[in-house]
Amino acid sequence: MPDRSALLRVEHLRKVYESATGDVEAIGDISFTMRAGELVCIVGPSGCGKTTLLKCLAGLLRPTSGVVEMDGAPVTGPSPAMAVVFQEYGRSLYPWLTVRGNVELPLRHKKLPRADRNRLVADALEAVGLAHAARSHPWQLSGGMQQRVAIARAIAYEPDVLIMDEPFAAVDAQTRADLEDLVRELHASRTISIVFVTHDIDESVYLGQRVLVLSTSPTWVQEDLAIDLPPERDQITTRALPRFTELRTHVYDQIQRAKRGQAVAPRPAR
Numbered sequence: 001m002p003d004r005s006a007l008l009r010v011e012h013l014r015k016v017y018e019s020a021t022g023d024v025e026a027i028g029d030i031s032f033t034m035r036a037g038e039l040v041c042i043v044g045p046s047g048c049g050k051t052t053l054l055k056c057l058a059g060l061l062r063p064t065s066g067v068v069e070m071d072g073a074p075v076t077g078p079s080p081a082m083a084v085v086f087q088e089y090g091r092s093l094y095p096w097l098t099v100r101g102n103v104e105l106p107l108r109h110k111k112l113p114r115a116d117r118n119r120l121v122a123d124a125l126e127a128v129g130l131a132h133a134a135r136s137h138p139w140q141l142s143g144g145m146q147q148r149v150a151i152a153r154a155i156a157y158e159p160d161v162l163i164m165d166e167p168f169a170a171v172d173a174q175t176r177a178d179l180e181d182l183v184r185e186l187h188a189s190r191t192i193s194i195v196f197v198t199h200d201i202d203e204s205v206y207l208g209q210r211v212l213v214l215s216t217s218p219t220w221v222q223e224d225l226a227i228d229l230p231p232e233r234d235q236i237t238t239r240a241l242p243r244f245t246e247l248r249t250h251v252y253d254q255i256q257r258a259k260r261g262q263a264v265a266p267r268p269a270r
């Protein structure tokens with residue numbers, strides 16, 4: 001039975017890349033649902049199809065078969081209900097625009113009155129701690145600050161689902177920890193729904209309310225794991241909890257099994 005309360009529903013998604021050198025079956029058969037307001041992390045072995053899955057979710061790539069639905073409507077192209085933050089912040093920001101200009105740009109497509117645009121941009125920059133840098137250009141900022149601009153741009157758009165593809169893979173460890181906490185803060189304060197793809201097991205457990213563990217390619221959902229850590233998390237105490245260690249060890253073990261081809265059969269879709 002399809003879950004009618006789901007915000008995002010993925011059913012029997014399959015993606016085969018066709019090329020002159022042969023077909024590549026990236027996604028075998030993926031099904032899952034996500035309720036409004038959830039923060040779901042997706043992890044899996046390198047090259048398992050995480051980016052392919054996100055592109056299908058965001059309507060940037062057409063699946064070979066299967067369904068992606070947002071609020072009961074099929075996703076057939078880029079959807080105004082979704083915003084995506086990519087790993088490569090340097091390439092996703094326009095260097096000739098100011099920080100403010102970058103955050104405002106997608107809002108122009110929404111045809112909002114100028115006063116509303118100004119309010120959304122100011123609010124998003126405030127939320128990511130960059131109100132003071134509105135007039136700077138991206139190239140004047142550190143990598144972590146540039147990624148904050150990309151996040152501000154995404155939340156100013158007020159998407160129903162924020163999709164993040166390994167967004168912190170290119171920043172140093174301390175900046176990464178700060179940005180993880182920013183994501184948790186935004187999730188809590190704005191009750192936004194987030195799909196967060198990462199190759200970092202600890203990050204998935206620290207951030208997520210659920211972690212989907214993907215198998216190797218052609219991918220399926222090997223495990224849909226509820227993260228039963230306290231909702232209030234911080235980098236020191238949460239990561240020191242015995243339960244945190246148990247969960248990250250479990251996910252690590254699942255991924256090792258996937259790599260060895262010893263993954264257990266998929267669970268029924270939620």
Ligand SMILES: Nc1ncnc2c1ncn2[C@@H]1O[C@H](COP(=O)(O)OP(=O)(O)OP(=O)(O)O)[C@@H](O)[C@H]1O
Pocket residue numbers: 017018019024025026045046047048049050051052053199217
């Ligand atoms: N445009 C394409 N044409 C053909 N094959 C592709 C294409 N894009 C990806 N693939 C293949 O599909 C599979 C999944 O790739 P994808 O980039 O989605 O994985 P990933 O989990 O995001 O990788 P990584 O861990 O490196 O970020 C890989 O085997 C990859 O080589």
